[in-house]
Amino acid sequence: MTPNDIDDFDDALSLDPGFADRFERDEARPPCKLYLISPPAIDAGFAEALAAAIDAAPIVAAFQLRLKGIDEHRIAELARPLQAVCASREVAFIVNDSIGLAKRLDADGVHLGQEDGDPREARQVLGPKAQIGVTCHDSRHLAMEAGEAGADYVAFGAFYETGTKPTKHRPEPSILGWWSTLFELPSVAIGGITPANAAPLIAAGADFLAVSGAVWNHAGGPAAAVREFAALKGMG
Numbered sequence: 712m713t714p715n716d717i718d719d720f721d722d723a724l725s726l727d728p729g730f731a732d733r734f735e736r737d738e739a740r741p742p743c744k745l746y747l748i749s750p751p752a753i754d755a756g757f758a759e760a761l762a763a764a765i766d767a768a769p770i771v772a773a774f775q776l777r778l779k780g781i782d783e784h785r786i787a788e789l790a791r792p793l794q795a796v797c798a799s800r801e802v803a804f805i806v807n808d809s810i811g812l813a814k815r816l817d818a819d820g821v822h823l824g825q826e827d828g829d830p831r832e833a834r835q836v837l838g839p840k841a842q843i844g845v846t847c848h849d850s851r852h853l854a855m856e857a858g859e860a861g862a863d864y865v866a867f868g869a870f871y872e873t874g875t876k877p878t879k880h881r882p883e884p885s886i887l888g889w890w891s892t893l894f895e896l897p898s899v900a901i902g903g904i905t906p907a908n909a910a911p912l913i914a915a916g917a918d919f920l921a922v923s924g925a926v927w928n929h930a931g932g933p934a935a936a937v938r939e940f941a942a943l944k945g946m947g
């Protein structure tokens with residue numbers, strides 16, 4: 712994809728929704744992977760669902776433990792079996808929001824929102840191997856800042872309406888193409904992504920699709936959802 716193509720991408724998509732299905736993702740780029748986000752609340756039985764989702768297709772690269780409004784000690788208890796599921800399957804285990812909790816759990820990384828802490832501090836605390844991700848909403852500026860601060864990926868979203876959390880930023884898919892043309896650092900697309908609406912994001916150049924509701928709330932169960940994502944062009 713070239714910068715000119717990127718400018719035209721959203722226009723073509725709005726005129727012809729089938730455009731993304733025919734658009735060729737840059738073949739030099741590795742296939743797009745799935746980045747699972749936990750439901751906002753879980754119980755001990757969730758480890759089984761997580762294992763089923765990961766085992767459904769070899770496209771799951773990462774899992775983020777994103778539990779809201781729960782005491783950190785309880786999150787740590789819930790985390791252990793999930794961490795074991797991920798470790799045995801070579802899936803990165805990422806903690807949301809808290810550098811301290813990521814350190815305490817010896818997680819593979821941490822995801823930081825704009826109010827969650829400084830990626831440079833995360834690097835100091837978690838070390839050179841940690842995967843540090845940063846929320847960049849719909850902002851090219853925030854993404855470049857995150858890259859300069861040493862992030863391992865930049866996350867754009869929410870691309871679509873989502874019931875998982877209230878969102879106020881709505882980037883166009885072309886921000887993913889713009890990013891991938893200029894920078895090597897991987898991008899993550901997030902927000903209301905389903906197998907039915909993911910094609911434009913994959914075609915535009917997303918390296919990872921971060922998904923919660925479409926996997927855990929799928930009528931056929933999480934494994935069926937992951938298989939549907941795996942069948943999309945550009946995933947692999």
Ligand SMILES: Cc1ncc(COP(=O)(O)OP(=O)(O)O)c(N)n1
Nearest residue numbers: 807822823824825846866899901921
């Ligand atoms: C991969 C990924 N991208 C974005 C977010 C959102 O993070 P944040 O803006 O801090 O919002 P909360 O998730 O904390 O509600 C994310 N968690 N993961």
Ligand SMILES: Cc1ncsc1CCOP(=O)(O)O
Nearest residue numbers: 869873875902903922923924
């Ligand atoms: C955490 C987060 N940040 C932006 S949208 C979102 C929710 C992702 O969950 P879903 O895939 O259910 O929309």
Ligand SMILES: [Mg+2]
Nearest residue numbers: 808823824827
């Ligand atoms: Mg956060």
